[in-house]
Amino acid sequence: MKQTNISVFVPHNGCPHRCTFCDQRSISGTQAAPAAEEVRELLAAQTDTLRSSNTRAEIAFFGGSFTGIDRGYMRSLLATAHSFVAQYPDVYTGIRCSTRPDFIDDEILGILEEYGMTAVELGAQSMDSRVLELNERGHTPEDVERAAAMIKSRGISLGLQMMTGLYGDRPEYCVETAEKFIALGADTVRIYPTVILEGTRLGELYKNGEYTSFTFDETVELCAKLLRMFDSAGIPVIRLGLHASTEVENKMLGGVYHPALREIVESRIFFEDMLAEMRRLGGNEFVVCTDPKNISRITGQKKENRIRLEKLGYRFEIKNEKGTRLRIYALQDT
Numbered sequence: 599m600k601q602t603n604i605s606v607f608v609p610h611n612g613c614p615h616r617c618t619f620c621d622q623r624s625i626s627g628t629q630a631a632p633a634a635e636e637v638r639e640l641l642a643a644q645t646d647t648l649r650s651s652n653t654r655a656e657i658a659f660f661g662g663s664f665t666g667i668d669r670g671y672m673r674s675l676l677a678t679a680h681s682f683v684a685q686y687p688d689v690y691t692g693i694r695c696s697t698r699p700d701f702i703d704d705e706i707l708g709i710l711e712e713y714g715m716t717a718v719e720l721g722a723q724s725m726d727s728r729v730l731e732l733n734e735r736g737h738t739p740e741d742v743e744r745a746a747a748m749i750k751s752r753g754i755s756l757g758l759q760m761m762t763g764l765y766g767d768r769p770e771y772c773v774e775t776a777e778k779f780i781a782l783g784a785d786t787v788r789i790y791p792t793v794i795l796e797g798t799r800l801g802e803l804y805k806n807g808e809y810t811s812f813t814f815d816e817t818v819e820l821c822a823k824l825l826r827m828f829d830s831a832g833i834p835v836i837r838l839g840l841h842a843s844t845e846v847e848n849k850m851l852g853g854v855y856h857p858a859l860r861e862i863v864e865s866r867i868f869f870e871d872m873l874a875e876m877r878r879l880g881g882n883e884f885v886v887c888t889d890p891k892n893i894s895r896i897t898g899q900k901k902e903n904r905i906r907l908e909k910l911g912y913r914f915e916i917k918n919e920k921g922t923r924l925r926i927y928a929l930q931d932t
């Protein structure tokens with residue numbers, strides 16, 4: 599049984615905030631807020647397709663600050679989603695939304711519970727108060743802690759979203775953010791390296807030369823570390839990097855965006871593990887045993903891992919070994 603999200607983008611057109619990185623329209627790829635009837639049509643059109651492909655789905659309201667939109671409109675969307683979950687429990691497993699930490703309180707959680715909300719994701723972005731302030735988020739790390747505790751106390755799955763490379767950010771602050779997410783009991787995490795978009799405050803700072811985000815390589819190295827941390831804590835990272843979007847590509851001034859970012863980061867983790875193991879084993883000719891599904895990440899994009907290891911004096915051949923992540927032996931040991 600496969601699992602997916604049916605995503606409904608709800609842009610927060612009336613948002614009173616102006617976070618430095620945000621151009622909501624570019625990120626969601628749509629400006630118009632969908633009417634409940636349109637959501638109903640979308641779900642009705644998907645139901646048979648999902649069932650026939652043996653896929654179950656959560657209905658996900660993303661794109662803005664869901665709990666900050668007009669209450670009547672929010673309820674109409676929730677009622678529509680809830681009716682599909684109730685009518686087709688074999689297809690729709692629940693409802694999730696993303697929102698700001700300071701848009702969570704008891705009243706709003708009561709409404710979400712009424713409609714069977716199963717997961718709430720908080721755009722925390724950073725747990726460093728100065729980074730939040732510099733990026734005009736308008737909330738504090740304490741708001742994240744408070745909202746996270748309220749969500750967990752109601753038995754709703756807690757998702758936490760972080761960004762890397764914001765204005766004033768440092769890799770060590772991102773690592774501290776990840777540590778705090780783990781301590782808060784996140785059930786899922788999303789990691790978004792900053793993309794600097796035209797028409798945003800970050801875009802102005804970038805053009806003035808006052809800001810540049812982490813480099814691509816710094817981001818890959820950092821995200822590899824973050825993935826390891828969340829993996830060790832048993833927390834799934836359900837997204838790494840923005841979804842591929844031509845609109846974002848067209849408006850991007852700088853920062854880090856790559857449609858295959860996750861694969862590149864996972865490939866870096868394989869590189870680090872292979873290098874450590876080759877150094878431990880000694881020698882310079884190795885056999886790397888792995889499941890066929892890992893081969894592209896073992897060799898790396900454009901054979902990057904192979905080239906880097908060769909530059910360090912290590913050569914290897916790959917042997918298929920179903921079910922194995924990574925097992926290496928030196929050739930003289932065969």
Ligand code: SF4
Binds near residue numbers: 610621622663698
């Ligand atoms: S990121 Fe969210 S809170 Fe910030 S300006 Fe954009 S819509 Fe508003």
